[in-house]
Amino acid sequence: MNWRAVKAIYLFEMHRTWRTLMQSVLAPVISTALYFVVFGSAIGSRMKSVDGVPYGAFIVPGLIIMQTMTQSVSNASFGIYFPKFVGTIYEVLSAPVSFFEVVLGYVGAAASKAIILGLIILATASIFVPVRIEHPLFMVLFLIATATTFSLFGFVIGIWADNFEKLQMVPLLVLTPLSFLGGSFYSLAMLPQPWRTVTLFNPVVYLISVFRWSFFGFADVQIGASLAAILIFMGVCLGIAGWMFKTGYRLKA
Amino acid sequence: MAPRLRQATAAGRSPSGAVNSNLPLASVTQIIMLGAMPAILSISNLSKTYATGFTALKSVDLEISKGEIFALLGPNGAGKTTLISIICGLTYPTTGTVTVDGFDIARDYRAARKQIGLVPQELKADAFETVRATVNLSRGLFGKPRDDARVEKVLRDLSLWDKRDSKIVTLSGGMKRRVMIAKALAHDPAVLFLDEPTAGVDVELRRDMWALVRQLREQGVTIILTTHYIEEAEEMADRVGVINRGELVLVEGKAELMRKLGKKQLTLQLQTPLNALPESLAAFPLELIKSGAELVYTYDVKQEHVGIADLIRRLGEAGVEFKDLQTHQSSLEDIFINLVNEPAQEISA
Ligand SMILES: Nc1ncnc2c1ncn2[C@@H]1O[C@H](COP(=O)(O)OP(=O)(O)O)[C@@H](O)[C@H]1O
Numbered sequence: 001m002n003w004r005a006v007k008a009i010y011l012f013e014m015h016r017t018w019r020t021l022m023q024s025v026l027a028p029v030i031s032t033a034l035y036f037v038v039f040g041s042a043i044g045s046r047m048k049s050v051d052g053v054p055y056g057a058f059i060v061p062g063l064i065i066m067q068t069m070t071q072s073v074s075n076a077s078f079g080i081y082f083p084k085f086v087g088t089i090y091e092v093l094s095a096p097v098s099f100f101e102v103v104l105g106y107v108g109a110a111a112s113k114a115i116i117l118g119l120i121i122l123a124t125a126s127i128f129v130p131v132r133i134e135h136p137l138f139m140v141l142f143l144i145a146t147a148t149t150f151s152l153f154g155f156v157i158g159i160w161a162d163n164f165e166k167l168q169m170v171p172l173l174v175l176t177p178l179s180f181l182g183g184s185f186y187s188l189a190m191l192p193q194p195w196r197t198v199t200l201f202n203p204v205v206y207l208i209s210v211f212r213w214s215f216f217g218f219a220d221v222q223i224g225a226s227l228a229a230i231l232i233f234m235g236v237c238l239g240i241a242g243w244m245f246k247t248g249y250r251l252k253a
Numbered sequence: 254m255a256p257r258l259r260q261a262t263a264a265g266r267s268p269s270g271a272v273n274s275n276l277p278l279a280s281v282t283q284i285i286m287l288g289a290m291p292a293i294l295s296i297s298n299l300s301k302t303y304a305t306g307f308t309a310l311k312s313v314d315l316e317i318s319k320g321e322i323f324a325l326l327g328p329n330g331a332g333k334t335t336l337i338s339i340i341c342g343l344t345y346p347t348t349g350t351v352t353v354d355g356f357d358i359a360r361d362y363r364a365a366r367k368q369i370g371l372v373p374q375e376l377k378a379d380a381f382e383t384v385r386a387t388v389n390l391s392r393g394l395f396g397k398p399r400d401d402a403r404v405e406k407v408l409r410d411l412s413l414w415d416k417r418d419s420k421i422v423t424l425s426g427g428m429k430r431r432v433m434i435a436k437a438l439a440h441d442p443a444v445l446f447l448d449e450p451t452a453g454v455d456v457e458l459r460r461d462m463w464a465l466v467r468q469l470r471e472q473g474v475t476i477i478l479t480t481h482y483i484e485e486a487e488e489m490a491d492r493v494g495v496i497n498r499g500e501l502v503l504v505e506g507k508a509e510l511m512r513k514l515g516k517k518q519l520t521l522q523l524q525t526p527l528n529a530l531p532e533s534l535a536a537f538p539l540e541l542i543k544s545g546a547e548l549v550y551t552y553d554v555k556q557e558h559v560g561i562a563d564l565i566r567r568l569g570e571a572g573v574e575f576k577d578l579q580t581h582q583s584s585l586e587d588i589f590i591n592l593v594n595e596p597a598q599e600i601s602a
């Protein structure tokens with residue numbers, strides 16, 4: 001293993017974040033605060049608690065996952081797309097590094113940022129509503145798993161995209177709807193059939209559900225199924241990214 | 254850059270542009286010495302057909318010795334960048350193998366790439382990073398531990414030390430190119446690729462570049478540079494490879510190349526200008542220039558009988574007198590134009 005290369009990529013990417021700290025942290029924090037104003041206060045005040053949890057607190061895990069997902073994808077996709085776009089990727093391709101080391105550096109950095117952001121949002125949320133966490137260790141583990149998986153997904157998108165439209169298309173057309181319909185703002189039990197069944201095909205449902213379990217101790221779906229879904233998605237992304245590097249897809253002629 | 258090196262640069266060429274006769278001789282000795290050195294780069298049967306169906310390299314074979322300076326000379330689109338890109342791992346070959354210091358670029362890519370530094374043709378640097386950060390990144394990518402003293406040396410050698418904390422976006426084009434070189438040298442490569450290092454750079458940087466190449470050569474670094482400036486190949490290289498339309502047309506020691514293929518010109522300054530050539534000289538390839546004040550005789554140094562003695566005797570018989578004469582060996586440029594143009598016409602026919 002060329003650990004020095006992993007470290008070099010990781011630190012370089014993290015440094016890029018510090019440079020753009022305002023936009024990478026401030027924007028998600030503001031939008032989260034807006035969700036609390038709109039959903040938590042305006043609508044939430046008219047809603048009963050969900051399974052014994054006040055509505056304002058109920059939406060916290062979902063919001064954290066949504067933001068972590070979105071940030072993971074955008075960090076990682078941009079992180080690899082940008083050097084490809086300006087051409088500095090030549091150095092990574094010509095360096096004595098394996099595919100896995102490159103992924104570790106880029107995805108590691110993107111995931112780290114998203115995790116930090118997730119924790120900042122948790123802190124922001126606890127200003128608005130009282131938040132209790134029943135399984136803090138699992139909470140952190142799920143946050144890491146989510147950030148890593150979606151950073152990998154973003155990495156794949158970043159390699160695949162050959163223009164800025166494509167880079168933004170997937171997050172906008174796929175991720176946003178899936179996360180809105182992923183049960184951030186409601187419990188599956190609140191949905192009528194057939195939508196409740198249809199929802200089970202949305203992978204984000206599993207993520208949010210298991211994450212909410214780590215907060216409140218109850219879940220819409222089984223924990224095991226959630227974990228399996230996360231691992232499968234992570235495996236698929238890793239497989240695609242590996243294939244991309246092996247074949248040089250959109251990286252090497 | 255060390256002034257001593259700069260002087261060496263200036264001495265290599267006479268002001269007229271003709272090659273200093275001492276230089277080829279020195280290079281010949283060098284080539285003989287280099288011949289005994291092991292190959293650090295070995296390319297065999299290398300071809301590249303791009304996804305578009307365009308064949309950019311056609312079965313290239315080439316061996317480069319350790320410590321050698323090799324110039325790959327060819328017009329735009331000849332396949333120079335393609336060749337370098339394959340060796341450095343940016344492009345896949347269609348056929349063929351490449352080894353660097355015995356390590357296969359595909360199988361032992363780590364060992365092979367560790368030896369290589371690449372300065373790409375285009376300026377590609379992280380605009381919003383500082384010079385030092387981007388050079389540190391390069392060192393790390395190649396698996397070297399952080400070494401501030403080494404990075405400082407590289408930056409100082411390239412007159413970049415004052416700019417170490419500047420963002421790259423604020424630098425001039427020439428400075429950016431220096432950064433690219435610093436990045437390539439940051440991990441102390443044994444083989445350095447310079448893809449058109451002086452295309453569009455100012456005189457000062459070009460001088461520094463040449464001085465740097467010499468300095469690196471003294472350290473035993475093998476250098477492969479591509480150029481379409483003949484001047485550069487002539488100035489710096491031990492051997493020259495001419496590439497055209499993906500084919501390595503010729504690989505020759507520079508001095509050898511000049512000797513074998515060079516045309517020479519004899520220029521006679523006439524006592525009295527001539528309006529036309531005397532009948533008796535019609536068989537000679539002669540040309541009157543400067544309104545008949547000078548007579549130019551072009552001959553091939555490859556020929557056994559260059560015909561100068563004959564020409565001078567005939568001139569005397571015809572009553573043409575001259576007050577002075579000069580010979581001029583054609584530069585690589587002339588040779589190159591001959592090489593590249595002739596086969597090209599055959600291909601397109
Ligand atoms: N990625 C690519 N896809 C298709 N054709 C390419 C690609 N890269 C280069 N070429 C073509 O291959 C030929 C050689 O290019 P290149 O190696 O860059 O030449 P040089 O560096 O000698 O100017 C050119 O005709 C160029 O258009």
Ligand SMILES: [Mg+2]
Pocket residue numbers: 333334335374448449
């Ligand atoms: Mg080129």
